[in-house]
Amino acid sequence: MGDYIVLIISCIFINNILLAQYLGNCPFLGTSKKMETAVGMAFAVVFVLVMAGVITWVVNQYVLTRFGLEYLRTIAFILVIASLVQFVEMFLKKSIPALYAGLGIFLPLITTNCAVMGVCLINVNEEYTFVQAIVSSFAYAIGFGLALILFAGVRERIMLARVPKPLEDTSIGLVTAGILSLTFFAFKGMV
Amino acid sequence: MAKSLAQEFAKGLWEEIPPFRLVLGLCPILAVTKTVENGVGMGLATTFVLLGSNLFVSLLRKVIPAKVRIACFIIIIATFVTVVELVMQAYAYPLFLKLGIFIPLIVVNCIVLGRSEAFAYKNGVLPSLADGLGIGIGFTISLGALGGVRELLGSGTLTFWEKPAFVMTDIAPAFQPFQFMVEAPGAFVGLGLMLCLMNLVGSK
Numbered sequence: 001m002g003d004y005i006v007l008i009i010s011c012i013f014i015n016n017i018l019l020a021q022y023l024g025n026c027p028f029l030g031t032s033k034k035m036e037t038a039v040g041m042a043f044a045v046v047f048v049l050v051m052a053g054v055i056t057w058v059v060n061q062y063v064l065t066r067f068g069l070e071y072l073r074t075i076a077f078i079l080v081i082a083s084l085v086q087f088v089e090m091f092l093k094k095s096i097p098a099l100y101a102g103l104g105i106f107l108p109l110i111t112t113n114c115a116v117m118g119v120c121l122i123n124v125n126e127e128y129t130f131v132q133a134i135v136s137s138f139a140y141a142i143g144f145g146l147a148l149i150l151f152a153g154v155r156e157r158i159m160l161a162r163v164p165k166p167l168e169d170t171s172i173g174l175v176t177a178g179i180l181s182l183t184f185f186a187f188k189g190m191v
Numbered sequence: 192m193a194k195s196l197a198q199e200f201a202k203g204l205w206e207e208i209p210p211f212r213l214v215l216g217l218c219p220i221l222a223v224t225k226t227v228e229n230g231v232g233m234g235l236a237t238t239f240v241l242l243g244s245n246l247f248v249s250l251l252r253k254v255i256p257a258k259v260r261i262a263c264f265i266i267i268i269a270t271f272v273t274v275v276e277l278v279m280q281a282y283a284y285p286l287f288l289k290l291g292i293f294i295p296l297i298v299v300n301c302i303v304l305g306r307s308e309a310f311a312y313k314n315g316v317l318p319s320l321a322d323g324l325g326i327g328i329g330f331t332i333s334l335g336a337l338g339g340v341r342e343l344l345g346s347g348t349l350t351f352w353e354k355p356a357f358v359m360t361d362i363a364p365a366f367q368p369f370q371f372m373v374e375a376p377g378a379f380v381g382l383g384l385m386l387c388l389m390n391l392v393g394s395k
Contacts, residue, residue: 118296173383174380178376
């Protein structure tokens with residue numbers, strides 16, 4: 001049990017997917033201008049990442065490794081993720097329209113979110129067991145959501161401030177992300 | 192298209208240079224630019240994938256149905272990424288180890304998919320190749336520049352092929368490496384300030 005708690009803490013804070021592993025930065029900067037979109041993106045990522053983590057683990061273990069097809073990993077994973085996103089979209093549209101309306105355009109965007117693909121690859125490279133893979137996918141997704149929502153809060157305030165012209169928009173966003181990343185950096189010595 | 196091939200090529204170098212003009216593909220830029228060498232290696236790998244995917248997408252653009260085009264693009268891109276992965280494993284193993292999971296992650300690099308969607312799907316083979324080469328070289332230059340700045344300030348050296356080509360303490364003996372720059376926060380701040388500099392130069 002203790003191992004899982006260490007894993008969760010290290011995935012959320014120490015190896016935070018956005019601020020320490022630099023994955024998923026395009027949606028991080030793209031959807032963080034408003035709190036609403038940030039929350040939508042965060043939930044969509046939690047949802048898809050956990051499912052993708054589970055399915056790619058099974059595919060890797062029982063199809064790719066078993067038949068000696070490891071070199072096809074990149075292609076297989078991206079196909080799994082793309083079709084999973086499509087499937088989730090259709091399923092939600094049909095059965096839970098309220099959630100579908102909430103997540104909206106963020107679902108299709110997740111296909112090209114490198115955080116999803118990245119976590120799937122990390123799970124395989126670290127040789128996690130099935131349960132560890134589920135826990136780490138979930139914890140990484142929570143870390144993504146946490147950083148995204150924190151950053152959106154900061155960014156909404158910055159919109160009201162007067163920023164020098166060349167620094168506007170993305171530029172100041174990146175510098176702010178740097179400072180936020182510095183605070184997460186402080187967790188490094190914890191485990 | 193009225194633009195000549197040279198113009199299609201040149202626009203990737205300044206007008207639409209990623210990631211500064213097109214804010215796409217940030218993850219590899221932030222992650223692999225601890226040193227110049229890694230940055231340039233990643234840039235070249237991405238250039239190859241861009242060329243291959245642009246070539247095939249433009250060749251097959253009449254055959255690919257519009258509704259499933261994204262899925263087709265991804266398969267073409269994933270194939271080229273696998274080629275790069277296997278070639279690097281065979282001929283540039285140390286670099287392959289350093290870049291780690293960022294090689295397979297070229298698949299989800301928005302620049303590559305973005306060029307297929309925005310350019311290669313609408314244009315012929317030669318302009319698409321010129322576009323891919325231009326954007327790829329622009330991307331390599333950006334990665335190399337950011338890698339150079341971070342390595343110079345963060346560890347005080349510039350390294351090419353495992354040999355330090357330039358050591359900061361040779362010209363400034365009191366120089367202290369600025370650890371912040373090679374860690375995650377330095378990547379964000381460095382890129383932000385470079386973007387600011389580009390805006391400053393570009394607006395004049």
